[in-house]
Amino acid sequence: MNSGLNFLQTNVNKDFTTLKKNLKKDFTGLKKIKVALLGDSATQFLNQALRACAYEQGFEFEIYEADYNQVSRQLLDLSSDLYQFAPEFVIVFESTQKLQHKFNSLQKSERLQLSELKTEEVKNYYHTLNRQLKAKLIYFNFSEPMDGQFGNYSNKTSFSFLYQVRKLNLELMNLSQECKNLFILDYQALSAHLGRQMAFDAKMFYGASMNLSIDGLPLVAKNCCDIISAINGKFKKCLILDLDNTMWGGIIGDDGIENIEVGDLGNGKAFSDLQQWARQLKQRGIILAVCSKNDEQTAKEPFLKHPEMVLRLDDIAVFVANWNNKADNIRYIQSILNIGFDAMVFLDDNPFERNLVRTNLPEVEVPELPEDPSMYLEYLSALNLFETASYSEEDELRNKHYQQEAGRVIAQKNFTNEDDFLKSLGMTSKVEPVNKFNLPRVAQLSQRSNQFNLRTVRYTEEDVLQISQSENYFTLTFDLKDKFGDNGLICVVVLKKEVSALFIETWLMSCRVLKRGMENFTLNTIVEVAKKNNFKKIQGEYLATSKNGMVKEHYARLGFSEAGQLWELNIENYQTKKSFIQLN
Amino acid sequence: MQKSEIIEQVNKIFVDVLDNDAIVINETTSAADVDEWDSLTHIQLVVAIEKHFKLKFTSAEIRDWKNVGEMSDTILQRLN
Incomplete structure (x- = not known):
């Protein structure tokens, strides 16, 4: 075995025998x-x-495993055991070897159609499954074979198996963009990596x-679990960076700005690429923060003055440089961003700091880093730290939102009266139902919101589409603007028409906009919808999770009364609640 | 390396892979004697033994073993 593979085994994944020992552990309390x-x-x-890996991500998988070679029978026959079992996820691994058998059995002219034939088959699996169950399909793409028939010439002819496999992988990517509940497990990338x-x-x-x-x-199982975790709302939202010897080579306080390694100096190219990686993540919607042991002015100097720094101050949402312990500083960053510790990744070259953070904040993900900074990026890429179940254009603005939030925190200090502060913000909100433009963001928010989320129903884009087209539902989305900036779409309400009342199936809100009176504004809007449609009562429900304690008393605070498991509000004599938000 | 030494090392692999400290094997031990040793864990054992001794068995060798003794004979042959 070569050293590259050793590195992968010891650092990225446990070996299978070690991983399997998880199966004897206590799964009580896991979702x-x-x-x-x-x-x-x-x-x-x-x-x-899969089961052993799920344990590490806080899940217990109950797995129905069909005998092998039953893929199409199980998926296409609605009376099969698969449909009896009614899974939330269906993982399908069809192999290149078996695809090759199929290819070999075809007439020469049909071989040109292999990728279309297979794509149609997968499409058929998907639609049959989707019509019957609300299950997500996780489909392995195909590892590229070494072509022993044409050699390198296989690139030059569409009759080669290699050509068909590569084309198929591209078509699967396209199919998964069209089919919202289809997720591709990139087995080709994983097997190339291995x-x-x-x-x-x-x-x-x-x-x-x-x-x-x-x-x-282990690597393949972990990636399946990563997809399932992300769809279940568990994913990383923030990358916290140490500076000295992590983002650049050397120590800014000792070496000075001319001597730190970034760009052309010394090992600087490795650090520049790492900074590029962080910056790309920021553009994809990951919040960047700095946590460094330094004087603040000194730490900021390279961001302001070094010509070859990739990261600049406005890339960083929260910048903390002082001599306090790093666990406390990360707690401070958490208090500003208002996201879970389990959504944070902390990078630091120093084993002492890594262990300190791991010990004090076990939920924060703290990757070991290789000793040689040249290896950082390769290593971090293989960890798949930032799996996601959605992407919307709004993601690019996220960092900016958090910077604006820091501006509001400072402004608020000038007001003693909260109402005066809220008035001064000049808030406006646009309210509209789900439409094709905001649909991806609505699905994403349902996956991301953990704290201000009354029932924590996770929707895929397909789910949202169905709800928005259904006659049994009203949907409301809210954005929020103020003088500091545009928060974007931050609140979603899904209302289900029931015989006696309008039921709030979903009420969730981004924690970016807590304490702005958005709750009152939202309720006023819900009541309007209810009245317009002749409902006399609104019902809500709180389903507790480990994270949504902050809304336990939400309905009580808004004047609902308890009715068994539910909360009810009679709206005939509803008094419009105080709000400083203008309808836009 | 002596055969006894090989069996001792193989024993450690059995304990680790089958996750059972109580397993003690000797030349005549076969799959029938060890609860956790089934066709599935057999594959895991073979891969772990190959890795440990840095060798690769052929498919025919794997098929022909009747017990730990025969497996150790193959390892011994390969190492010498």
């Missing part, structure tokens, strides 16, 4: 998720690896009909 696993090769090990020799074990394939090698299992 249960029903998962079906289908493959055209034997999947028993993958089943074990190395074909390590991902596929021919001896196991012919001897035991297993396609994945034992050494490949």
